[in-house]
Amino acid sequence: MNKHHVHLLVTSDVHGQYRENGLANLDAVIAKKRKEDGSVFLIDNGDVLQGTPALDFAADQSDMPHPAIAAMNAMRYDMAVVGNHEFNYGFAMLEQAVEESSFPWLSANLVRETSGEPLFGEPYRLLETEQGIRIAVLGVTTFRIPWWEQPSHIEGIRFDEPVSTAKTWVKHIRNKHAPDAMVISYHGGFAQDLHSGEWLEEHRGENQGMELLQIEGIDALITGHQHRSITENNIKGVTVIQPGSHAKQLGEIELVFEKNSDRWSIVSKQAKLHSPEMEASLAVLEATQAQTDASKKWLEERIGTAVSHDLEITDPLQLKQSGHAYVDLIHTVQMQATGAEISVTSMLSESSPGFKEEITIGDVLTNYMFPNMLVVVELTGEVIKEAIEQSVSYFALEKDDIRVSKRFLEPKPQHYNYDFWGGIAYTVCLDRSVGERVTHISHQGKPLDPKSVYSVAMNHYRAAGGGMYPMLTKGKLVDQVPTRISRLLIDYIKETGTLHGERTHEGMILKKTCNE
CATH class of the missing domain: 3.90.780.10 (5'-Nucleotidase, C-terminal domain)
Incomplete structure (x- = not known):
């Protein structure tokens, strides 16, 4: 068989919706996808650690594992990208969440001032299927965070311009690994209309998706931050997705590969959005039950x-x-x-x-x-x-x-x-x-x-x-x-x-x- 389907499943801007009517319901959709033919990888595109009263409790009142991370571990995420709201409760809490995660956190343009190294190590993940297909996913983040965040929460962090940073890393990844597909996962969106190029908001560098589409050598662009629902199969040759917010939708980029001689190449790409219509996953509910019970007692005071x-x-x-x-x-x-x-x-x-x-x-x-x-x-x-x-x-x-x-x-x-x-x-x-x-x-x-x-x-x-x-x-x-x-x-x-x-x-x- 010389064809193989790869499904990149994507969430973004979950904002703490990890139980019923949130990630727990999406997990049922993901589990179904994993039973189908093809390879499945799960990516979060940022802003998961803030957004609900329960996460306020998790940040201040609880020494338990972070509930959103517990949910994501149970769902077997392959990676997450750092979003702007990840810093809202301070860097120490973010570091603890990263340590608790069974998956890596990526962002090429968030670096330590002292060393110039990416904040949480290598900013990309090289995914490989059993068939030997290799897909590189590079994480980048909107660099406007210093304009919004408390200085004490981001001390010692440098926020580099994401487009030039991504361009450098894509070239590095292509040269070093020669992946069969190159994907950028960007916690940011689009300041311009995807088709006409008309500016939809002030050009202040918050949403640079259009500039990222100009980078040579990328096959797909995952976006977020704006809470929009976007599926585009061919913008400048790139497949684009943005899967809404609050776990109301699950994004999917389906890549179909064909093997010629000893090399896999993409023959088709499609972006899709799925709405959860299944019951909440028992595994996610059980993984977060203790934290939920503790926060409920506090919140009901x-x-x-x-x-x-x-x-x-x-x-x-x-x-x-x-x-x-x-x-x-x-x-x-x-x-x-x-x-x-x-x-x-x-x-x-x-x-x-x-x-x-x-x-x-x-x-x-x-x-x-x-x-x-x-x-x-x-x-x-x-x-x-x-x-x-x-x-x-x-x-x-x-x-x-x-x-x-x-x-x-x-x-x-x-x-x-x-x-x-x-x-x-x-x-x-x-x-x-x-x-x-x-x-x-x-x-x-x-x-x-x-x-x-x-x-x-x-x-x-x-x-x-x-x-x-x-x-x-x-x-x-x-x-x-x-x-x-x-x-x-x-x-x-x-x-x-x-x-x-x-x-x-x-x-x-x-x-x-x-x-x-």
């Missing part, structure tokens, strides 16, 4: 009571237009913890439910799922207005209906980049041009002075300019709170006991036209 339905979230778009008691609660906590005059925050997920009557630790972490740190930045009134203009570009007025602007929906939804400001009142007119919509801003009853400096509490990601807010880097960092914002919320609710759902900050007045 009751810390307070909400006596008003005003803290529940039912309409995210309306919430962004009119403000909400939940948002005001975050402003209050941030300003109280720092003494800042002004606060800025965002709704981190469109599925955030807010708070019902009984509030648990799990409820807080379900709403505030990112381990952001709180900082204080001094900003001029002029920069504050510029940042608010950026935020309110989220809204589009279409036939008198307020909708979400296309730039916050493509190439991926970015609802979390809409910001709420507390400690100030501001008026926005949607019939004005983007960048000129804010007509009035006041602080403590007086117009905000463009030249005066104000102290603003915000998360460290935003302070670094993350999420389309480069203007915030013009400010001066004057304070850092050594406690995650989610923990500050938990402590505040514990101390307060009862939340009444009051609206405590003026916020935005949104008008469709300036004549209203």
